Amino acid sequence: xxxxxxxxxxxxxxxxxxxxxxxxxxxxxxxxxxxxxxxxxxxxxxxxxxxxxxxxxxxxxxxxxxxxxxxxxxxxxxxxxxxxxxxxxxxxxxxxxxxxxxxxxxxxxxxxxxxxxxxxxxxxxxxxxxxxxxxxxx
Amino acid sequence: xxxxxxxxxxxxxxxxxxxxxxxxxxxxxxxxxxxxxxxxxxxxxxxxxxxxxxxxxxxxxxxxxxxxxxxxxxxxxxxxxxxxxxxxxxxxxxxxxxxxxxxxxxxxxxxxxxxxxxxxxxxxxxxxxxxxxxxxxxxxxxxxxxxxxxxxxxxxxxxxxxxxxxxxxxxxxxxxxxxxxxxxxxxxxxxxxxxxxxxxxxxxxxxxxxxxxxxxxxxxxxxxxxxxxxx
Numbered sequence: 001x002x003x004x005x006x007x008x009x010x011x012x013x014x015x016x017x018x019x020x021x022x023x024x025x026x027x028x029x030x031x032x033x034x035x036x037x038x039x040x041x042x043x044x045x046x047x048x049x050x051x052x053x054x055x056x057x058x059x060x061x062x063x064x065x066x067x068x069x070x071x072x073x074x075x076x077x078x079x080x081x082x083x084x085x086x087x088x089x090x091x092x093x094x095x096x097x098x099x100x101x102x103x104x105x106x107x108x109x110x111x112x113x114x115x116x117x118x119x120x121x122x123x124x125x126x127x128x129x130x131x132x133x134x135x136x137x138x
Numbered sequence: 139x140x141x142x143x144x145x146x147x148x149x150x151x152x153x154x155x156x157x158x159x160x161x162x163x164x165x166x167x168x169x170x171x172x173x174x175x176x177x178x179x180x181x182x183x184x185x186x187x188x189x190x191x192x193x194x195x196x197x198x199x200x201x202x203x204x205x206x207x208x209x210x211x212x213x214x215x216x217x218x219x220x221x222x223x224x225x226x227x228x229x230x231x232x233x234x235x236x237x238x239x240x241x242x243x244x245x246x247x248x249x250x251x252x253x254x255x256x257x258x259x260x261x262x263x264x265x266x267x268x269x270x271x272x273x274x275x276x277x278x279x280x281x282x283x284x285x286x287x288x289x290x291x292x293x294x295x296x297x298x299x300x301x302x303x304x305x306x307x308x309x310x311x312x313x314x315x316x317x318x319x320x321x322x323x324x325x326x327x328x329x330x331x332x333x334x335x336x337x338x339x340x341x342x343x344x345x346x347x348x349x350x351x352x353x354x355x356x357x358x359x360x361x362x363x364x365x366x367x368x369x
Contacts, residue, residue, distance in 0.1 A: 010361050010364065011357070012306060012308070012357065012358055012361040013308065013361050013364065013365060015305070016306075016307060016308040016309065020309060054221075060151075078316075083364050083369050085368065092194070106368075107364055107365055108364070108365065108366055108367050108368050108369070111309070112308075112309045
């Protein structure tokens with residue numbers, strides 16, 4: 001079971017995603033705005049964040065820059081589930097490379113099971129080959 | 139030289155070279171067609187008058203070897219002039235063509251052409267609330283693209299009840315009964331049923347308390363668009 005923070009401005013979409021992830025055995029917190037998401041991240045220490053890039057009047061990219069500005073959250077796995085296609089985002093000049101994004105999904109072409117699968121992969125501790133410890137999947 | 143004539147609506151216009159323009163049309167029988175309109179930005183152009191935004195035109199195109207064709211004649215059939223007299227209606231008309239351009243491929247069906255034409259007609263008619271037109275347009279777009287919700291039975295396959303309240307499940311596009319107060323009642327679902335079935339937005343306007351129901355269902359339709367189509 002993973003602790004997941006869903007950052008999504010659309011209440012119905014957030015409700016559907018949260019319900020599906022809860023039914024898959026995860027613990028889910030929902031934030032509708034970036035400021036609330038930063039506070040929730042601090043409070044709940046999620047294992048994975050799922051965020052859109054369009055958050056009402058705010059930008060998900062700004063949220064990501066703020067998140068990554070905290071040293072303890074620089075490796076926190078982030079999945080983007082957006083209404084903006086990756087190619088459209090690239091054409092606006094935004095680069096997500098420096099923001100350490102684990103996965104990028106385009107909403108209209110992604111099913112809920114695909115998101116759940118990505119979360120499972122990202123949140124599972126992997127056994128190192130030498131069996132000396134665990135690490136988080138990236 | 140292969141050529142064809144068809145009814146068409148402009149989806150995009152891009153200036154090209156000194157006086158040319160590349161235009162993407164949505165046609166009635168030939169899907170989405172990209173064509174170069176030569177010298178169309180010159181004042182004496184015979185093509186220019188027949189290719190206005192928010193219009194239906196007769197166009198004749200010579201089929202090119204590659205992706206680009208050449209536009210050789212145009213005639214304006216109907217220009218929806220009232221749209222540009224109102225800012226909200228103009229914005230919606232732009233939104234309609236943007237959505238259709240993003241969600242249609244080269245072989246777009248006739249239904250898409252019919253949808254944009256009916257959408258323009260409704261926006262041109264000042265007696266129809268533009269918000270209802272937008273809602274109807276989005277419902278029809280979902281329907282044509284194959285993403286219409288199930289409005290007959292709930293997520294368990296049972297008939298929708300008048301006494302129950304429902305939430306909406308995007309994964310199987312069903313309404314699911316909710317024990318605590320759900321966001322949707324039978325009135326909302328019936329309104330959606332009318333909207334998805336209607337041939338034009340005027341039918342929606344006849345529903346009692348249409349504006350209130352539209353306001354309540356509009357966020358759900360937006361969510362469906364976001365999760366199913368390219369927006």
